[in-house]
Amino acid sequence: MELLLASAVGILTAGGIYLILRQRTFPVIIGLSLLSYAVNLFLFATGRLALNQPPILNKYAEVGYTDPLPQALVLTAIVISFGMTAVVLMMALSAYLASKDDRIDMTDSDAQGGEDA
Amino acid sequence: MSHLIILPIVLPALVGPFILMAIRFHSDLQRVFSIASVVLLNLIAVTLLTRTLDGSIEVYRLGDWPAPFGIVLVLDRLSAMMVLLTTVLALPVLLYAIGSGWDTRGRHFHALFQFQLMGILGAFLTGDAFNLFVFFEVLLIASYGLMIHGGGSVRLRAGVQYVVYNLIGSSLFLIALGTLYSVTGTLNMADLAVRVATLPAEDTSLIRVGAVLLLLVFAIKAAVLPLHFWLPASYANAPAPVAALFAIMTKVGAYAIIRMYTLVFGPDVPVAEGLAGDWLLPAALLTLAAGSIGILGTREIGRLVAFGAIASMGTLLIAIALFTPQATAAALYYTIHSTLTAALLFLVADLVMERRGGALSPRPVMPQNGLIAALFFAGAIAMAGMPPLSGFVGKLLVMDAARGDAWVWTIWAVILITSLITIMGLSRAGSLVFWKAHDRSVTPPETEEETDIGQPLTPELAPEPVPGLAFVAAFALLAGLVLLTVLAGPILKFTEATAAQLYAPADYIQSVLQRP
Amino acid sequence: MILTYAIFFATGCFAIALLLNLWKIATAEGVGDRVLALDTMVINAIALLILYGLANGTEIFFEAAMIVAMLGFVSTVAYARFMLRGNIIE
Amino acid sequence: MSLFLIAALPFIGAVFPALLIRAGRNAASLSTGAVTLLALVGLLVHAPAVLRGEVVTSRFDWLPDLGLNANFQLDGLGLLFATLILGIGLLIITYARFYLSREDPMGQFYSYLLMFQGAMVGIVLSDNILLLLIFWELTSLSSFLLIGYWKHLPEGRQGARMALTVTGAGGLSMIAGMLILGHIAGSYDLSVILQHKELIQASPLYAPALILILLGCFTKSAQFPFHFWLPHAMAAPTPVSAYLHSATMVKAGLFLMARMWPVLSGTDLWFYIVGSIGLITMVLGAVIALFKDDLKALLAFSTVSHLGLITMLLGFGTEAAAVAAVFHIINHATFKAALFMNAGIVDHETHTRDIKLLGGLRHLMPVTFTLAGIAALSMAGIPPFNGFLSKEMMLEAAAHTDWAGVAWLVPALAVFGALFSVAYSLRYIAHVFLGKKRHDYPSHPHDPGPGLWLPPAVLVTLVVLIGLFPNAIATPLVTAAATAVTGHEVHFHPALWHGLTPALYMSIVAVLGGLLLLALHRGALAVWNNLPRPEAKVIFDALVRGLTQASRGITDGLHNGSLTRYAVIFLIFTMGLGWYAFSTGAFGPETHETLPITAMPLLGWFCLVGSSLCVVAFHHNRLLSLVLIGVTGLMVSLSFSYLSAPDLALTQISVEVVTIILLLLALNFLPQETPRESSPARRIRDIAISVTAGLGMGGLIYAMMTRDFAMPSISEYHLANSYKGGGGTNVVNVILVDFRGFDTFGEITVLGIAAIIIFAITEATLGSRVRARLLNRKPWKPLAGDAHPLMMVVATRMMMPIAFMVAAYIFFRGHNLPGGGFIAGLIAAIAVIMQYMASGFGWAAERQKLPYHGIIGTGVLVAAVTGMGAWFNGLPFLTSAFGYVHLPFLEEFELATAALFDLGVFLAVWGAVLLALQSLSRYAWQPGIASEHPMDINPERDDAEIEQEGH
Amino acid sequence: MSQIFEYLIAAALVLGGIFGLVGSFGLVKLNDPMSRLHAPTKATTLGVGGVLIASMIHAIASEGHLSWHELLITLFLFLTAPITANFIAKAHIHRHETPQSLPPAGEDGLWATHDVPASPEAAPTAPLARD
Amino acid sequence: MRMFARIFPHPLLTGLLTLVWLLLVNRYSINSLLFGLLLGTVIPFITRPYWPDRPALRNPLKILAYLLIVIWDIVVANFTVARIVLFKSNASRHPAWITIPLELRKPEAITVLAGTITLTPGTVSADLSAEGHYLLVHCLDAPDPDAVRDEIKTRYERRLMEIFE
Ligand code: NA
Numbered sequence A: 001m002e003l004l005l006a007s008a009v010g011i012l013t014a015g016g017i018y019l020i021l022r023q024r025t026f027p028v029i030i031g032l033s034l035l036s037y038a039v040n041l042f043l044f045a046t047g048r049l050a051l052n053q054p055p056i057l058n059k060y061a062e063v064g065y066t067d068p069l070p071q072a073l074v075l076t077a078i079v080i081s082f083g084m085t086a087v088v089l090m091m092a093l094s095a096y097l098a099s100k101d102d103r104i105d106m107t108d109s110d111a112q113g114g115e116d117a
Numbered sequence B: 001m002s003h004l005i006i007l008p009i010v011l012p013a014l015v016g017p018f019i020l021m022a023i024r025f026h027s028d029l030q031r032v033f034s035i036a037s038v039v040l041l042n043l044i045a046v047t048l049l050t051r052t053l054d055g056s057i058e059v060y061r062l063g064d065w066p067a068p069f070g071i072v073l074v075l076d077r078l079s080a081m082m083v084l085l086t087t088v089l090a091l092p093v094l095l096y097a098i099g100s101g102w103d104t105r106g107r108h109f110h111a112l113f114q115f116q117l118m119g120i121l122g123a124f125l126t127g128d129a130f131n132l133f134v135f136f137e138v139l140l141i142a143s144y145g146l147m148i149h150g151g152g153s154v155r156l157r158a159g160v161q162y163v164v165y166n167l168i169g170s171s172l173f174l175i176a177l178g179t180l181y182s183v184t185g186t187l188n189m190a191d192l193a194v195r196v197a198t199l200p201a202e203d204t205s206l207i208r209v210g211a212v213l214l215l216l217v218f219a220i221k222a223a224v225l226p227l228h229f230w231l232p233a234s235y236a237n238a239p240a241p242v243a244a245l246f247a248i249m250t251k252v253g254a255y256a257i258i259r260m261y262t263l264v265f266g267p268d269v270p271v272a273e274g275l276a277g278d279w280l281l282p283a284a285l286l287t288l289a290a291g292s293i294g295i296l297g298t299r300e301i302g303r304l305v306a307f308g309a310i311a312s313m314g315t316l317l318i319a320i321a322l323f324t325p326q327a328t329a330a331a332l333y334y335t336i337h338s339t340l341t342a343a344l345l346f347l348v349a350d351l352v353m354e355r356r357g358g359a360l361s362p363r364p365v366m367p368q369n370g371l372i373a374a375l376f377f378a379g380a381i382a383m384a385g386m387p388p389l390s391g392f393v394g395k396l397l398v399m400d401a402a403r404g405d406a407w408v409w410t411i412w413a414v415i416l417i418t419s420l421i422t423i424m425g426l427s428r429a430g431s432l433v434f435w436k437a438h439d440r441s442v443t444p445p446e447t448e449e450e451t452d453i454g455q456p457l458t459p460e461l462a463p464e465p466v467p468g469l470a471f472v473a474a475f476a477l478l479a480g481l482v483l484l485t486v487l488a489g490p491i492l493k494f495t496e497a498t499a500a501q502l503y504a505p506a507d508y509i510q511s512v513l514q515r516p
Numbered sequence C: 001m002i003l004t005y006a007i008f009f010a011t012g013c014f015a016i017a018l019l020l021n022l023w024k025i026a027t028a029e030g031v032g033d034r035v036l037a038l039d040t041m042v043i044n045a046i047a048l049l050i051l052y053g054l055a056n057g058t059e060i061f062f063e064a065a066m067i068v069a070m071l072g073f074v075s076t077v078a079y080a081r082f083m084l085r086g087n088i089i090e
Numbered sequence D: 001m002s003l004f005l006i007a008a009l010p011f012i013g014a015v016f017p018a019l020l021i022r023a024g025r026n027a028a029s030l031s032t033g034a035v036t037l038l039a040l041v042g043l044l045v046h047a048p049a050v051l052r053g054e055v056v057t058s059r060f061d062w063l064p065d066l067g068l069n070a071n072f073q074l075d076g077l078g079l080l081f082a083t084l085i086l087g088i089g090l091l092i093i094t095y096a097r098f099y100l101s102r103e104d105p106m107g108q109f110y111s112y113l114l115m116f117q118g119a120m121v122g123i124v125l126s127d128n129i130l131l132l133l134i135f136w137e138l139t140s141l142s143s144f145l146l147i148g149y150w151k152h153l154p155e156g157r158q159g160a161r162m163a164l165t166v167t168g169a170g171g172l173s174m175i176a177g178m179l180i181l182g183h184i185a186g187s188y189d190l191s192v193i194l195q196h197k198e199l200i201q202a203s204p205l206y207a208p209a210l211i212l213i214l215l216g217c218f219t220k221s222a223q224f225p226f227h228f229w230l231p232h233a234m235a236a237p238t239p240v241s242a243y244l245h246s247a248t249m250v251k252a253g254l255f256l257m258a259r260m261w262p263v264l265s266g267t268d269l270w271f272y273i274v275g276s277i278g279l280i281t282m283v284l285g286a287v288i289a290l291f292k293d294d295l296k297a298l299l300a301f302s303t304v305s306h307l308g309l310i311t312m313l314l315g316f317g318t319e320a321a322a323v324a325a326v327f328h329i330i331n332h333a334t335f336k337a338a339l340f341m342n343a344g345i346v347d348h349e350t351h352t353r354d355i356k357l358l359g360g361l362r363h364l365m366p367v368t369f370t371l372a373g374i375a376a377l378s379m380a381g382i383p384p385f386n387g388f389l390s391k392e393m394m395l396e397a398a399a400h401t402d403w404a405g406v407a408w409l410v411p412a413l414a415v416f417g418a419l420f421s422v423a424y425s426l427r428y429i430a431h432v433f434l435g436k437k438r439h440d441y442p443s444h445p446h447d448p449g450p451g452l453w454l455p456p457a458v459l460v461t462l463v464v465l466i467g468l469f470p471n472a473i474a475t476p477l478v479t480a481a482a483t484a485v486t487g488h489e490v491h492f493h494p495a496l497w498h499g500l501t502p503a504l505y506m507s508i509v510a511v512l513g514g515l516l517l518l519a520l521h522r523g524a525l526a527v528w529n530n531l532p533r534p535e536a537k538v539i540f541d542a543l544v545r546g547l548t549q550a551s552r553g554i555t556d557g558l559h560n561g562s563l564t565r566y567a568v569i570f571l572i573f574t575m576g577l578g579w580y581a582f583s584t585g586a587f588g589p590e591t592h593e594t595l596p597i598t599a600m601p602l603l604g605w606f607c608l609v610g611s612s613l614c615v616v617a618f619h620h621n622r623l624l625s626l627v628l629i630g631v632t633g634l635m636v637s638l639s640f641s642y643l644s645a646p647d648l649a650l651t652q653i654s655v656e657v658v659t660i661i662l663l664l665l666a667l668n669f670l671p672q673e674t675p676r677e678s679s680p681a682r683r684i685r686d687i688a689i690s691v692t693a694g695l696g697m698g699g700l701i702y703a704m705m706t707r708d709f710a711m712p713s714i715s716e717y718h719l720a721n722s723y724k725g726g727g728g729t730n731v732v733n734v735i736l737v738d739f740r741g742f743d744t745f746g747e748i749t750v751l752g753i754a755a756i757i758i759f760a761i762t763e764a765t766l767g768s769r770v771r772a773r774l775l776n777r778k779p780w781k782p783l784a785g786d787a788h789p790l791m792m793v794v795a796t797r798m799m800m801p802i803a804f805m806v807a808a809y810i811f812f813r814g815h816n817l818p819g820g821g822f823i824a825g826l827i828a829a830i831a832v833i834m835q836y837m838a839s840g841f842g843w844a845a846e847r848q849k850l851p852y853h854g855i856i857g858t859g860v861l862v863a864a865v866t867g868m869g870a871w872f873n874g875l876p877f878l879t880s881a882f883g884y885v886h887l888p889f890l891e892e893f894e895l896a897t898a899a900l901f902d903l904g905v906f907l908a909v910w911g912a913v914l915l916a917l918q919s920l921s922r923y924a925w926q927p928g929i930a931s932e933h934p935m936d937i938n939p940e941r942d943d944a945e946i947e948q949e950g951h
Numbered sequence E: 001m002s003q004i005f006e007y008l009i010a011a012a013l014v015l016g017g018i019f020g021l022v023g024s025f026g027l028v029k030l031n032d033p034m035s036r037l038h039a040p041t042k043a044t045t046l047g048v049g050g051v052l053i054a055s056m057i058h059a060i061a062s063e064g065h066l067s068w069h070e071l072l073i074t075l076f077l078f079l080t081a082p083i084t085a086n087f088i089a090k091a092h093i094h095r096h097e098t099p100q101s102l103p104p105a106g107e108d109g110l111w112a113t114h115d116v117p118a119s120p121e122a123a124p125t126a127p128l129a130r131d
Numbered sequence F: 001m002r003m004f005a006r007i008f009p010h011p012l013l014t015g016l017l018t019l020v021w022l023l024l025v026n027r028y029s030i031n032s033l034l035f036g037l038l039l040g041t042v043i044p045f046i047t048r049p050y051w052p053d054r055p056a057l058r059n060p061l062k063i064l065a066y067l068l069i070v071i072w073d074i075v076v077a078n079f080t081v082a083r084i085v086l087f088k089s090n091a092s093r094h095p096a097w098i099t100i101p102l103e104l105r106k107p108e109a110i111t112v113l114a115g116t117i118t119l120t121p122g123t124v125s126a127d128l129s130a131e132g133h134y135l136l137v138h139c140l141d142a143p144d145p146d147a148v149r150d151e152i153k154t155r156y157e158r159r160l161m162e163i164f165e
């Protein structure tokens, strides 16, 4: 099972990074989403894997619980990355509307003037 | 139980939403509340600093949970100093934003400004690694908003780059924290220190990966080459007061490096052997080089200052990378200096850009040329590390601290040669902007390219800019630099005491982990 | 005993169903079919969640199933609306 | 007067002229003069004591930990220089008042001048070499301002930058030198350093220290090969040239060599570097000076030459030479400053400095001529003027100097230099003042008012007086100074006649040769002009331009705006360092038992991996990639569910849907396809990087999952105390709202900020020209009819309330079972989204204007205030209280402050999502977009209307 | 647990599983887009329904209390499935059908999806008057 | 009465929501009922603007009968569809579009009809006509489309007419 999760994290990471390295804003944002899945799973897995042991305290029986802390951390991370994604999406959209260009690189915009004194 | 420690976080966290909710449509009231909040923060910061002077460390246990199980805030000399530096910077920057009218060129400047402060101050105060991540995110997202304040296509595109780069960085932060947690089972920084120190020697690879990834995350913030690429475009395209405030953001990275690599992965911790200094020092040297070369090579005054900020981070990181108490003391002094300097120059750059555009090409004389030139001259002196301002003192301190290091000659050579390049670049820029304007051959450019940025959205409602206030703000920063120079002795005493506290982390650890 | 086999059988059915959906998503012609496959996938996933809860004797997955059901609807409608009108909340 | 004050006075005084200039030029100059005079008087008060051999000191601890202290001392050398600086300064101030025209900003000028003056005084009074460095660099800075004073002249701007670059570079190398020196001596205090000659000269660091310090001196004092900046600094107003570039600043290097003479001189290294450079400079400067037609250039190169002369003397390392050097410093200052002022008068009156256009001025400007004549004769070394005295001493010293075993070399070159010196000095007289009166002067010259000629006259008087009565006037000062330089008592008895010494013969040869050379000037000039010689400025400019261009190339090349490249560098660097860190550590065997791979997770793995690979493979079709990422999100959520993380599953899926909705809203305005534009090579590179990153990340997490915690996790405490101390059985939720509630507080702040940023961007964009573009936007594809289908609207009337119900349920149970404020907030938001999708944003918003900002603000405030509530019990922020409350007829409630905090979370999340949606829908707004009715087709309504119309 | 309950549950599960599989199989097998739409909207619904019924019976049988909340999911699915199908069908009509390829819509002229207003200003807010 | 209408804009919805709450908490006590009723009152009150009109049901009791028929049909439909999917080749299947003229006028009624059609044998409600007087239905396999139309009209629409109009 650990192998499955680790390889899934790896593939999500690879896919995310490949898309992040694309040249248009939209695939980059998709790539960031994929990467954030990978990171969330990664962070979650640092508590080790457990089946059927949700950290909901059982008053009636002695049962095992999986590590709740990484779950709480991932929750925070999910929320934050949601906010970030929304912002970058809006920025990318507005940048596109303002410049009619959705390239992520700005290689064109830095070549101007400058002379000797 | 003193709640003063948490006020630097809670106060802006209250004022921000209040501005959003209650006085969203009252620019004047927003200004009043924003200034009041920052003034109050300054008072709090001064009080906090005085409480650390005797070397005591205060711990604030959130939710009344004992460390390491809950989150703690820790006030020691370093955090107190950084808090005060932030608030001291914030006031003139805010005044400038109001004075120049920048605050009304987009929505929610003041709320975002408060949130930005909340994030920065929280990052300085927290004693929990994951909470540090959260505050990093708070300060980052506020910075995204501030960076694109006012809109405009170039700024937005630069903003997208800034955000994307930082999102990758945030992912790395989580990976690093996860790695550290998966080995040590804790998130509290003091507890991490204890556990890392007692880690079994036969299994250190993972913790080393976590440690180095964490360092990289901070290195991004601190704009260490080759992780600095986000900075020039972001800072150059950000509104000036924002860029000036960002001067402290790179210091957050520097702070975190100092904190983590003295407390948890200190020079004596075998696990962290060779993780920081080995590559950080050369990287810092290259950062300094890249920054100064940028200063000479740039075509635009905003970028010039941005590269100056990179160069000053290079110098600062050289001192940090030495990881000795003396060098760290020098680094802390230099931190104050470079923050105020970069802020001053960003404001000056804005004064220039507002009047003649930022291009380093001849334009006719602008209004208040002399006054702005004087400010630029002072800022340039500070940035180049020329006397009499604190940059020179800082440079000497850093060079002096490098004396015992094997790299001393390289460090000295790089610092001095880059100083020369910086001087050349700044004098070239100054001469072009302020002097060449007087040349009779200079005529106004035929067409000013039209921009759709930086115009007040509702001119009839927006309060007038107060140009005098803008100058007051710039001069206040300059005065700060003068004070930093004149009071170099006592301030250095303080940073030395701070460094001493950092390199003897037992106190910190004990204060945090003891049961109340 | 028979229950175990039944659960196993049903799980297997829905698992294969899920794979078929995935196959459709990977190979379909247009977006429409894929949205349909996604919608089916969501429903199959609900079944799997319930089955998993059944096998483990826990109701902890009920909420997940319910919310998946609700959200699957919303996202399918959103995709379809996008194809129809571009603006999904005009 | 305290030395500290003497050094500070000019700086303090620098404020006055800038402020007083509104009161008039006289006020500005008077205040400047008064400050200078005050400092001079303060200085001279100490003169008797110093001349007696005492050393006046003044100490002030500034940065004791660095060894940088404001320590000042005044000895003979300092007195000599300080007197020169302040005395000549006074004259220059007077002169400048009349020299500058009305258009020149005189307040600025005097401010700069005073700053410079203070810096110079600081240099010569410093008893701390770090302090000295500060003043040293300050002279560079203030001279930069002074040279560039006439901003409109390109020569001024370029000359200023050149001077700053050269002297700045020297200053920087001197910093290193001084730091080394201080390191060797163990102190940065001069008085200490000067006592450690043996220690210093024996140190292996002596050579680098010496060379670095000398670099500073040579650049400042325009020694070969750094001499070229000085002539270009002549673009400055003449008072500046007279002050900085003859009398004072250029002597700073000499001063420092003299200052350090006791500890640095006397070695071979010193002799060969300093002596040789001085010699070369002296000769070279003299030769070039002769062929300059610009008055100031002539004087500039003559200055170079004389500075070389003094350097050479200091380099000889003998006491006699040192004394001669000190004496010549005084003499040169007097006659050269006078000559510069004189040249300024000529320029001022004739409007030219070109010697070829001049001649015969003695008829029109007798006073000027007289002053020029005496000063130039002194410069030429003609008795009975002071220049003669020191030149004799120089020749005497040269005559006894043996260079690497060659006895004749130094004397011969010294005579050669002196010969040229005579020639250019006399040329200054002959070609400017003598000869026939011309009729083609650019202006009508006549003697200026006394304001301009009195200052040089004072200096010329000194030239004469020192020449005639050296012992009465110069000896005490020179003795004191030379004693300070050499470190022991010096006896100095200058006289016009020493008998038939070698120096006298050499002098005679020089004078006669000089006269001859002048006579042959035209021919010599022709030869000179045909000589190939490097033009320093061209080389320097090329260097600077090259450096600038290289910098630009590097900078633009590095920071080319390509985020993808930045990211690639970032990733490679990170992976490299990560691998380094991993491979240099120890890696033990697996300790944690793994779970078996069963069918269910394998299936999930297939779906997850398959869908994410599809996302990548089909990413060019943007809508499709959104559908596919929906699958991925669903699978991630199921994975969480399967792996005992129900809260995560709920959160993941809800966030997923809202994200997709936002992405769809945005995609409406974006291109529908991503073009294929990456080259195959680039794709391969990207694949390599991403696969490596994936392997790294997967490997890392696998390594972690297969190992136990090295120490017990703190979460054991959370499990143990969740119910007891936090009042909830859902440990994750208790961690979120209690143990780590502060994280959550930060997190909702992030979300709130995100929403207001989105709002702010919308405002900014709609406030710009983009608005018109949006209003005239055409859909990217033909639209379907029936925007608000009847079935959807009707279903929503049920679904939305049910969704709210579910949200309430999720909210209330969160503390004990999976759920909580965050998920509830998202579900509530989705409920509203359903309504928006059914009848349109406009229709819905018209019916219920939700104050989005207020909701977010309330949320954050509720959370904060809840946290602060604990303060009233004297407990820290976010300390929770809880208890179970039975309200009659209602469910048993756990009333926890944490629930209130969670309410804040709920509101912030809900508001944030809605504000984001609102912002996006504002982009889509076009006239008439908001429908009047909830659904487009409604037969009931239509029929009713038709019926009404029928009536 | 009594045998009868067990058989009931097993039957519901097997039935549900088969229907679920058939639905997804239909999605792959059927060759025209509109036909594919049938499979999931019905078969899958009942598939899940079967599982839910099984779960409900199981709760009654094992814990002895009435657990009806699976009904809620059924309710959701029954409420939403027609809407989903309607939207997907509309999307298909919009993209792949023309007014000519569909049966006539009687006196209404066009099917709603094809009834595109000329411009946003002329959005279908006011009905056309008819005799 | 008006007061009642303001507080309970849709009493049936209130009932439904209360039921939903009971199902959610999965606990059938008076406390839960009361709390569900509370939420079931508050939520429709808040969402009232989105459902402005109050459709009156003429014959609510017939709903139950209708429901039973539909559920039965759904079960049957599933077997039918399963047979078609599994055993009928694509070539021998006769998919068809059919137009169903509507007598129903109320949106709620039309929705229920369309929903029923979708959930029952081999038919999917695809679209409504421009004025809402016809329903476009797709049949998975309809050798005789007219029969399908007639059955829908008689089996479902007639009953709905009784309930709604
Ligand atoms: Na929760």
Ligand code: NA
Residues within 6 Å of the ligand: B063, B064, B065, D725, D726, D738, D878, D879, D880, D881
């Ligand atoms: Na608590």
